[in-house]
Amino acid sequence: MKKAEVVFIPFPAVGHLVSALEFAKLLINRDNRLRITILVIKLPQTAESDVYTKSIPISDSLNVINLPEVSLPQTSDPGSAMNALLDAHKPNVKQAVSNLDVTTFVVDMFCTNMIDVAKEFSVPAFVFFTSSVAFLGLNLHIHTLFERDNVDSTQLEQLTELSLPSFANSVPTKSLPSAVIRKESESFFMSYAKGLKKADGFIVNSFEELESHAVHSFLSDTILAGLRIYPVGPILNPEPKTKDPIDYDDIIKWLDDQPPSSVVFLCFGSRGSFDEDQVKEIALAIENSGARFVWSLRKPPPKGAMIAPSDYPLSDLGSVLPEGFLYRTVEIGRVIGWAPQAQILAHPATGGFVSHCGWNSTLESIYFGVPLATWPIFAEQQTNAFELVCELKMAVEISLDYRVEFLGEPNYLVTADKIERGIRSVLDKDGEVRKKVKEMSEKSKKTLLEGGSSYTYLGRLIDYIIDEV
Structure with missing residues (x-):
């Protein structure tokens, strides 16, 4: 039997890479007529992707190719640096797939310039979109406004709100991503969204029960209709293998001793950190709320450095937090560095999640039935919030x-x-939000099973790929 060969090109950031790997496993477990080759792009001087790619069970159906490293151009603009990196990899991608009988490309939402390579091979290219259906609709619609109606970011910024087909309510301008309201990001946004529009369809890490309005807008709205979307989520990241499990055994043990739904978990993603003034406000809020807590507190990178936050050495924690804070809260809370997020959210003691609203974190929170308190930081997090x-x-x-x-x-x-009000509110045992999240949690577990909407969309996607053989 001839297998349909699908080539994945994930974006070289952990959240994107792990989702892509999980989605690849989902595909081959569902249908043995598929074979997947994942082309891994490495960022210069980083090894974090190795941890994930080395743990994949390589088989006849799943193959990983590490592309040769290329050097990043020296520029302070991350958008153009990323584009240059991807363009430099095009020959490597062509070389890697030249002896494969490729049926379909699946490229990450930030790797759309690789669609050009798919076109050279005359095969369809799907975009793997690791955010919400609503946000996908926002990108496509705003691109049309800019291109067709000559609107620009300066005009957008002057509006108080914007009506978008993929949202039931008007979206306040201050909840739009920086890329569409900052003049200096406009050219990046335009090339990014133009790239999206070259795709033959969108595989979205979301599900119809969660975003029914947004999914429906792709059938009913004049700009979006005709674009194929496949909401096949939630595709969740199992716990990353980056830390020794011993490191966080004691956190889980501590949670085991807490009452159900009593602990608030504060965690702001792999890039989230705050300066000392803000850290003091968070500490004050936690202490005043009297709530049990687990707080993942990260040390900001040096000013102007493009690196991720790190963990504070224990000896420094005392000086960052208000005097005596650790002593006074020793019975009710834990301040930690990097956090095993999925395990903490899955724990019955966890009752609320103060989050940056990254889409992976949002899906995990809903899946485990833990209500969120929103504190976005960058990218599309304001829109998610x-x-x-x-x-x-x-x-x-x-x-x-x-x-x-x-x-x-x-x-x-x-x-x-403000933070204290959020903590009290997210832990409210009888709150409407908690009820809604619990209901959606049930739906998120059923949607990938036979008869669920994500299961059905995945089947349609596979049929499309197999028809290309």
Whole structure:
């Protein structure tokens, strides 16, 4: 039997890579007529992707090829550096797939310039979109406004809100991603969204039960209709293998001793960190709320450095936190560095999640039935926060418009009283939000099983790929 050969090109960032690997496993477990080759792009001077790719069970159906490393151009603009990196990899991609009988390309949402390679091989290319259906609709619609109606980011920024087909409510301009409201990001956004529009379809890490309005907009709206979308999520990341399990055994043991749904978990993703003024406000809020807590507190990178936050040495924690904080909260909480997020969210003691609203974290939170309190930082997190609070009513608000521009400063300090209100509200045992999240949690577990909407969409996608053979 001839297998349909699908080539995956994930974006070289952990969240994107892990989702792509999980999705690849989902495909081959569902249908043995598929064979998947994953082309791994490595960022210069990083080894974090190795941890994930080395743990994949290589088989007749799944193959991983590490592309040769290329050097990154020296530029302070991450968008153009990324594009240059991907363009430099095009010959490597062609070389890697030249002896494969490729049926379909699946490229990450940030690797759309690889669609050109798919076109050279005359095969369809799908975009693997690791954010929400609503956000996909936002990108496509705003690109059309810019291109067709000559709107630009300066005009957008002057509006108070914008009506978008993939959202039931008007979206406040301050909840739009920086890329569409900052003049200096406009050319990056235009080339990015133009790239999306070259795709033959979109595989989205979301599910119809969660985003029914947004999914429906792709059938009914004039701009979006005719674009194929396959919401096949939630594709969740199992626990990353980056840390020794011993490191966090004691956190899980501590949670075992806490009452059900009593602990608030504060965690802001792999890139989230705060300056000392903001850390003090968070500490004050936690202490005033009296809530049990697990707080993943990360040390910001040096000013102007494009590296991820790190863990504080224990000896430094005391000086960052208010004097005596660790001593006074020793019975009710834990301050940790890197956190095993999925395991903490899955624990019955965890009752609320103060989050940056990255899409992977959002899906994990819903899957495990833990309500969120929103505190977005950058990328599309403000839009996710708006969708969670105002559209889906599955989160409480700490902020919807806090943001840190790339290598810049935050737009304001979130005060302790605002954070404390969010903590109390997200832990409310009888809250409407908790009820809604629990219901959606059930649906998120059923949607990938036979008869569920994601199961059905995945079947349609596979049929399309097999028909190409």
